[in-house]
Amino acid sequence: MAGESTFDGASSERRELLNVDLPATADAVADVSDKVAAILLDLGIPEEKQLEISLALQEALANAVVHGCGNDSSKKVRCRLDGDKQGRILIIVSDPGPGMEVNPTLVPKLSPNLYQDHGRGIYLIRRLMDDVKFERGGSEIHMWKY
């Protein structure tokens, strides 16, 4: 899978901690977010890092549900969580949508975007995680936290 070279050197130690298909609903997002939070806690990851990963995951799942699935609960979002012994985390979220064009230069904290009620999700993910890549035309996001 593209982008996973960032885990080179530790790839043999990396293990899959979660791999689920969830319906495109807010309840399912909350359920998976809770499961991932419990896994991060079990791994002994520091609280601040847990919060950053959890918020980035929620943003990615919400994007997949709203934009990738059009809030259609019959559609599925896939979420995979990998980790290694160093506490490094890789999250992959994919949806069945056509993908989206990601504007890497969009900065919501600059006028006139500041007072918009949307458009902060991807920016937040980029700021909260250490490395972020989009695959499959934007319908799959790979997020690393080291």
Next chain:
Amino acid sequence: MGIAVDGLRQAMEEVLGSGGPYLVINLHEVPMIDSSGIGLLVKFLTLAKERGGNIKLLNPSKFAIQTLKLVGVLNLFEVVDDEEKAVASFR
């Protein structure tokens, strides 16, 4: 997204709909705010200010403050730690 954001939206719509442009939002038990929650806060801050009012955030968590700062909206809000004083300041 979800119940938390829907509940916040409904509560703010009720307050602003009843003509009250002053809100103190207690965030004490909110560990994190996602982008939909931030969008809602900014949207209702704009509505409140258009009516001559304001929104104050009571006791947000350290992470919530960091998140609001990350997206550049922290300075739009007054952050307070005393509910009575915050409410009184609106009188």
